[in-house]
Amino acid sequence: MAPLQPLGRERCLELLASVPVGRVVFTLRALPAIRPVNHLVDGDTVVIRSSLTTSLASAAIADGAVVVAYEADEIDPDRRSGWTVVVTGAARLILDEERLARYEHAIEPWADEPMACVIGIDCDLVTGYQLASAG
């Protein structure tokens, strides 16, 4: 058995920035939905880009913002060690041309997604845990 250790905000954002892939969690037709995407961390914003999040983007367009969770982890099942970080905050379509140009260059969607849009998630609430290696 290994203890769960809470992580501080700065460490959480460092860990999140250290991996290229996470999962965006939102509500779609009143059901929980989750999609893996690649991301970057820019200050207090997680930036994602994927047409898999089209329904998320539609919600953001309609409402101005929608609250989502974004999770990344690195877990070693054999050693039972690793970490998980969850950011919860408003997701907004990024429309500013200078930011768009920068992010579109930095985050290339993996799949063939001509309609991919760029979404910024505010790091309003940041939580994370370290799962310490047993023994």
Place this chain on the structure above:
Amino acid sequence: MAPLQPLGRERCLELLASVPVGRVVFTLRALPAIRPVNHLVDGDTVVIRSSLTTSLASAAIADGAVVVAYEADEIDPDRRSGWTVVVTGAARLILDEERLARYEHAIEPWADEPMACVIGIDCDLVTGYQLASAG
């Protein structure tokens, strides 16, 4: 650029059963919530066990069932290949003693979690995609 290929239900459940860890997605105080847990697939039920899902368990106790999503993936950022599977369905506390004994033996929580309960997620809706290796 690599294409996203939809996967059939049987293949999705095979892939889900091939990994020990996934992420349960639910609503907590009207916000999207996500927790990594270990799992097993028993027929058309995904079985998870973790006290990190205590709030999920409380909802299941109060309401009889709560709809959740469960996601697992294996993604290789360098090769831009991999897969993701999402199961959506009702989550219920498992209280049957014979099933409890079997699952508690098969799924050991990783963290030191004396209050861990066992939850079954119905595979009502199963979707998955293969991200084919580029080139």
